[in-house]
Amino acid sequence: MAVSTATPEAPATGRPGPARAGRVRPRGWLLLAPALIALALLFVLPLATLVVDSFTEPETGLGNYASLFTDGYTIRVLGRTLLIALVVSVIGLLLAYPYAYAMTLVGPTMRGVLITVVLVPFWTSMLARNFAWLVLLQDGGVVQDILRPFGFGEVRLLGTSLAVGISMTQVLLPFLVLPLYSAMSQIDGSLVAAGQSLGAPRARAFRRIYLPLSTPGIVAGMSLVFVLSLGFYVTPALLGSNRNAMIAQVINVRAKELLDFGGAGAMGMLLLVVTLVVLGLSRRLAGQTVAVTAAGGQPTRAASTSDRAAPVRPWLRIHTTVVAIILVAPTLVVIPMSFSSAKTFRFPPDGWSLRWYENLFTSPEWTAAILNTLQVGAYTAVIATVLGTMAAFGLARLRPRWRGTVNGFLLSPMIVPHILVALVVFSAFLRLSLNGTLIGIILAHTAMALPFVVIAVTARLQGMDSRLPGVAASLGAGPVSTFRRVTLPLVLPGVLSGAVLAFVTSLDEVVIALFLQAPGAVTLPVQMFNSVTIQIDPTISAASSLMVVLVSVPILLAQIVGVRRGKRGTR
DSSP, rough: OHHHHTTTHHHHSSSHHHHHHHHHHHHHHHHHHHHHHIIIIIIIIHHHHHHHHHHHHHSSSSHHHHHHHHHHHHHHHHHHHHHHHHHHHHHHHHHHHHHHHHHSSSHHHHHHHHHHHHHHHHHOOOHHHHHHHHHHHHSHHHHHHHHHHHTHHHHTTTSSSHHHHHHHHHHHHHHHHHHHHHTTHHHTTTTHHHHHTTTTOOHHHHIIIIHTHHHHHHHHHHHHHHHHHHHHHHHHHSSGGGGOHHHHHHIIIIISSSSSSHHHHHHHHHHHHHHHHHHHHHHHHHHSHHHHHHHTTTOOOOSSSSOOOOOHHHHHHHHHHHHHHHHHHHHHHHHHHHHHHHSSOOOOOOOOSSHHHHHHHHHHHHHHHHHHHHHHHHHHHHHHHHHHHHHHHHHTTTTHHHHHHHHHTTTTTSSSSSHHHHHHHHHHHHOOOTTTTTHHHHHHHHHHHHHHHHHHHHHHTTTTHHHHHHHHTTOOOOOOHHHIIIIIHHHHHHHHHHHHHHHHHHOOOOHHHHHHOOOBBBBBHHHHHHIIIIIIHHHHHHHEEEEHHHHHHHHHHHHHHHHHHHHHHHO
């Protein structure tokens, strides 16, 4: 009764409705102000400064941009980067499409397993996965042993573009599976059967009906993988060589070793233009955003889609099994390697020992790196969660015409290639004497983690019944009491998810931390990177296993709880 009597009163007076809306909009901007100011200071202003440097350093003009297309080397590196990104996108699509299709056919339990197989590597440390591929692809490694009976055993893989492409495909495969499954889960499977009932062979019905309907997922996934590939630094640095360098490696050398911020900035701007063009075309063709996928969001099935398992053909079962093995391969390598007694990177281990775990928790370098990582991650999670939650509430109070623009600004750190973000931060923090400090790393990670919190909280707010706070107010609850007893409990899962995403993002971030590192400011991912490239320290296997467990266990538990809730809901 309270709802029915309160609702018609606002328009009856003609005044209170607009006045109330006028009070709400400024409150939305006030909630958004801290996040907008933080991004402006930590990201936009440094990016603008770098753009200016690209035109003024070492001298004013277009010399830095002209050299990109005239020195011969840069254009070759850019062409190689674009080619590798394209090949990774295409091969990833060939692997991911049947896997995502199988996810729509199986029952809820098996679907939960397949989603877990995707999500575990999605959030597993990138360095751990690259380390696993370094072990597998090295001379005398498992891959060479597999190829030897076919006459390819002596082919050198490590240090080639092929090794870089293999690792990048595995690392980025979840970014293809998730948008594909999201699109496929909205397709009514009976449409193909209807086409067959009209006389079309199954292959033609699938090609003419199902494939066009899944095109948005194909475009979104491929564009996302292509854009992420452009800014890859860790994989080519570990598995490639200077002879087949990608654009991120060249930017790193220009900025960190030569301090040529003008030339590095010009390369970064070129990379950004390519990224924006690809994302613009993707949005135009697919008609959907890929931000949720980038944030690790798990897609949900359409309510109209049946949860009953459909027949899965033998070839699809085999393909799905092979892709699942590829997805979990690094985990299957890293964990046994951590118990090796040898001082070399060899798999399978010749002997077993706990020496590397002992070194991980007793070595001053490793323990300091672990403590720095936990400290940076905790501060990043707290700051990003507060700013991101306020921004999400502010977005909900904006007019629709402003909401899209502001939301795009808040998500901009996710769109810009990672290497460019690192370059921007390094250039700005060098002027502010923040390089080599944990505070600098925390501020940079906060800018990177903020979009993840905004996405998680916004998704929760969109799923909440907006009438509930009004009902509480009509029953006499004040604004503070309404927020504490109604709004906060409903949105808390989104806030907690955003906090976890922010922490994990900081936990695994390595490129920015590499740019900002100093003897007193080394995070665990940086220590792991240095242990491969500088020290050749097998302790990285124990550190990688630790990170795999820290991420995998919560995901597995969440999947088990989700499956059990789904079963209860069907009873």
